[in-house]
Amino acid sequence: MHVTDARMKAKALYEARRTRQPIAAFTDAEPDLTMADGYAVQRELVPLLLADGDRVIGYKVGLTSVAMQQLIGVDSPDYGPVLASTVYDDGDVIPLDRFISPKMEAEIVFVLGERLQGPGVSLDGARRAISGAMASMEIVDSRIADWRIKLADTVADLASNGAMVTSGRAVPIDGFDTRLTGMVLTRNGELIATGAGAAALGDPVAVVAWLANVLGEHGIALEPGHLVMTGALHAAVPLAAGDVFRAEFDRLGAVTIRVSTDEST
Ligand SMILES: C=C/C=C(\O)C(=O)O
Numbered sequence: 001m002h003v004t005d006a007r008m009k010a011k012a013l014y015e016a017r018r019t020r021q022p023i024a025a026f027t028d029a030e031p032d033l034t035m036a037d038g039y040a041v042q043r044e045l046v047p048l049l050l051a052d053g054d055r056v057i058g059y060k061v062g063l064t065s066v067a068m069q070q071l072i073g074v075d076s077p078d079y080g081p082v083l084a085s086t087v088y089d090d091g092d093v094i095p096l097d098r099f100i101s102p103k104m105e106a107e108i109v110f111v112l113g114e115r116l117q118g119p120g121v122s123l124d125g126a127r128r129a130i131s132g133a134m135a136s137m138e139i140v141d142s143r144i145a146d147w148r149i150k151l152a153d154t155v156a157d158l159a160s161n162g163a164m165v166t167s168g169r170a171v172p173i174d175g176f177d178t179r180l181t182g183m184v185l186t187r188n189g190e191l192i193a194t195g196a197g198a199a200a201l202g203d204p205v206a207v208v209a210w211l212a213n214v215l216g217e218h219g220i221a222l223e224p225g226h227l228v229m230t231g232a233l234h235a236a237v238p239l240a241a242g243d244v245f246r247a248e249f250d251r252l253g254a255v256t257i258r259v260s261t262d263e264s265t
Helices: 003-019 035-050 066-072 123-129 151-156 204-216
Strands: 056-062 078-083 087-089 103-112 130-140 161-166 182-187 190-196 227-229 244-249 253-259
Touching: 003 035, 003 151, 035 078, 035 151, 056 161, 056 204, 078 151, 078 161, 078 204, 103 182, 103 204, 103 244, 123 130, 123 204, 130 204, 130 244, 130 253, 161 227, 161 253, 204 227
Parallel strands: 056 227, 087 161
Antiparallel strands: 056 078, 103 130, 103 227, 130 161, 182 190, 182 244, 244 253
């Protein structure tokens, strides 16, 4: 994709985020857009957001589970940066008016203890670089109308990231099998989803290795302190004003988020 075209698409997404007015999927008009085209747009969008004072504090990897890949109709993970302005603390009220069409996902987030740069990052190498894991939820959102996304659209739109909340307590993962980390998600006290670490590419640690290797192709490293969101362990669920979500993870503990009761609280 020509850089001017990528810039125009990035500007359209930037405006959609600012105004909360979704835009038509790029792939509606250009069905042949590739994942690489999506990343070309993402690379143009990120500096626009950083110019507003934001900061990259890590990455999300999405579409790591069969449940999410089937929901979107793709067979590959994707990634996007996590911006500091999108991070909430355990127990916070999250304002509904920052989203267009939000959905909730529970996932495992890792904190990097050491620099990690591909190519050639193995599962063991990724595990050694991780200082801990946290219970987390991601609120995904789409600036593309009605979530009619193909892979190029979601990649361009920062992998459909909306916001995230973590428990804030990073638990070292030495000696535990992250594939077996169980998760129970409730909404307003009602069970709505379950999952296990293995849903994310077979092992959430493998997601970190995958990301380091893909970023490495562009000369980018994961840095100490970076967060890596490893993807929903279940199909994303809708959320509404006033909902209280709680995700409980084996060994990692729980994380809660409240959705504001109206657009302004
Ligand atoms: C479209 C978004 C997908 C994710 O966030 C995920 O699979 O975690």
